[in-house]
Amino acid sequence: MNAVDAAGLGIGDEYPPRIMGVLNVSEESPYDPSVFDDAGDAARYVDEELIGEGADIVDIGLESANKRFDVLTADQELDRLHTALETIERVSGDAIFSIETRYAEVADEALSRGFDMVNDISGFADPEMPTVCADHDVAVVKMASPPDLERPGAVEETDWAGRKSPEWASQADYVDQVFEALKQNGLTDKTIIDPAFGGWSEAQTLEGDRETFRRLREFRALGRPVLVSINRKNFLGDIAGRETEDRLPVSLAATSMAVERGAHVIRTHDVAETRDAALVGDAFTDRARVVTDEFSVSRLDVRSSRELRAHLEERGIDPKGADDWCSLAIKVDGLDGDDRVRVASIASEYDTAVKHVNTGQLLLVGSTAAISDVSAHLRDANGDLRGLGESFAEMLE
Secondary structure (H helix, E strand, O other), X not given: OOOEEEOOEEEOOOOOOEEEEEEEOOOOOOOXXXXXXXXXXXXXXXXHXXXXXOOOEEEEEOOOOOOOOOOOOHHHHHHHHHXXXXXXXXXXXXXXXXXXXXXXXXXXXXXXXXXOXXXXXXXXXXXXXXXXXXXXXXXXXXXXXXXXXXXXXXXXXXXXXXXXXXXXXXXXXXXXXXXXXXXXXXXXXXXXXEOOOOOOOOOOOHHHXXXXXXXXXXXXXXXXOEEEOOOXXXXXXXXXXXXXXXXXXXXXXXXXXXHHOOOOEEEEOOHHHHHHHHHHHHHOXXXXXXXXXXXXEEOOOOOXXXXXXXXXXXXXXXXXXXXXXOEEEEEEEOOOHHHHHHXXXXXXXXXXXXXEEXXXXXXXXXXXXXXXXXXXXXXXXXXXXXXXXXXXXXXXX
């Protein structure tokens, strides 16, 4: 994992999780407590509610990215920039200031006049954005989005057959598309990646967000720090049946899980509570790393063969061996004696270790490939073991 220096703030595995508080100077933004059009009021909010509550980074948005609103032009964003610049001049607390924009012209002006980093929600749709950020030597958050200045985040609506290949597009699922969108137009040396949670397009679904969150560790294969913006998002509210104002508890639960799964920056409107939840997640995160004067050794954060395949592919290594190298242990309860004997016999044919833990329990230990072969055998068999094979296959996904 390549750490990023954001104006002196370290972001990466060897640093604590960083909290990005949000300030909006856009009247369209949906979350009223963070919206200001007066620089004095905005500065007080930043000092008291963001930096005072533990924010390391303050992200200032000039417009709402909500799909219900028209996209501002670069000139319109520049017209609003003066409020953001006056705000950071009045802030007395210490934080890194990030400008949220999709335009290189706006980023260049903001960075030249006091901002420290960029949050690009259009994934380098402006081809000059990487150059501007590199020239200023600043960190930049790149959200997963096809290069489209008009509508960020619509990965499902992208012509991946033309942009990537017909073969790839026919097999890619939503998370594959998000992963590929992050790679479009490259990455700078100080890029932080954002998998793009939220309703950025009509095509994006709650299930897509849930699957992205479930597979969050896969994005570590890109070797860059990860930012997540999940605060009060719909996919969490849907799980708990809560509206936006009542979603803080589910947001905090997800924050701890996100940090344990690899997130380094959490973007939030609820700074103090989110900071505590992130620290809990960090305290129970196990990523072994040893550094000496001569070398460093780190263990890949890999929990499945799919995650290993992502790491191998990004390193130019044939991923076909991932199933042979990853091991699984599967416990089966409830089989009667005859069925346990049958499953054990089948498993032994595929180099899978079998243990009868007790009267009603069976433990299978083997490579992902071996367990997959057992699953296929059980699914091909007639009778009551077919369902067991299908259950194995579901766990292998």
